[in-house]
Amino acid sequence: MSEGIIYILKNEAMPGYVKVGKTTTTVEQRMRELDTSGVPVPFECFHAATVQDVNTVERRLHDAFGDHRIRKRREFFRIDPERVRSALLLAQINDVTPRDDVVEDADDQAALDTARKRRGPFNFEIVGIGTGSVLTFSKDQNITCTVIDNKYVEFDGERTSLSASALKILHDMGYTWKQVAGPDYWEYEGETLWAMRLRLEEDAD
Numbered sequence: 426m427s428e429g430i431i432y433i434l435k436n437e438a439m440p441g442y443v444k445v446g447k448t449t450t451t452v453e454q455r456m457r458e459l460d461t462s463g464v465p466v467p468f469e470c471f472h473a474a475t476v477q478d479v480n481t482v483e484r485r486l487h488d489a490f491g492d493h494r495i496r497k498r499r500e501f502f503r504i505d506p507e508r509v510r511s512a513l514l515l516a517q518i519n520d521v522t523p524r525d526d527v528v529e530d531a532d533d534q535a536a537l538d539t540a541r542k543r544r545g546p547f548n549f550e551i552v553g554i555g556t557g558s559v560l561t562f563s564k565d566q567n568i569t570c571t572v573i574d575n576k577y578v579e580f581d582g583e584r585t586s587l588s589a590s591a592l593k594i595l596h597d598m599g600y601t602w603k604q605v606a607g608p609d610y611w612e613y614e615g616e617t618l619w620a621m622r623l624r625l626e627e628d629a630d
Contacts, residue, residue: 429475456470466533472509473520475518548576550575560611
């Protein structure tokens with residue numbers, strides 16, 4: 426039994442997919458190893474945690490979400506990363522999610538920020554959430570905002586977007602990310618807005 430790190434990675438070039446894997450070094454080193462010429466933009470770490478028995482935890486996560494796995498010999502899953510994080514918290518010793526983007530230079534950072542901005546626009550009509558609905562923040566269920574129209578929410582007494590409010594909260598938590606996708610972090614009735622949109626789009630296919 427060996428201690429190690431389980432990570433949950435996203436990549437804006439592969440929307441809807443997450444990579445769930447392990448490392449016995451550091452998350453940052455593993456992310457740099459994965460940033461090869463075949464990957465258009467760097468990976469982002471949604472969550473990473475040290476665990477007591479890294480091999481067992483990784484295997485159980487892969488088994489638990491096996492029906493979302495893309496290929497048997499690959500660690501990619503089409504799933505809401507928050508679902509995986511919630512399961513990982515049961516085995517977590519320490520949160521070791523990098524607070525900064527893991528990039529090599531300014532060009533990498535610019536490419537990552539541009540990719541984040543290009544994600545398709547979100548509105549509440551897409552997922553059937555009405556004005557007055559209360560959303561909770563996935564990393565802290567005590568933090569909420571209220572939907573005030575089809576695109577904006579009220580947070581901290583101000584009219585703002587999902588992404589701007591999420592970025593403010595994450596900065597308060599110590600993260601230095603330049604851009605985030607708000608629907609990845611705000612939830613409605615226990616499901617992230619990203620997951621709701623994905624589910625509805627798949628149902629429509």
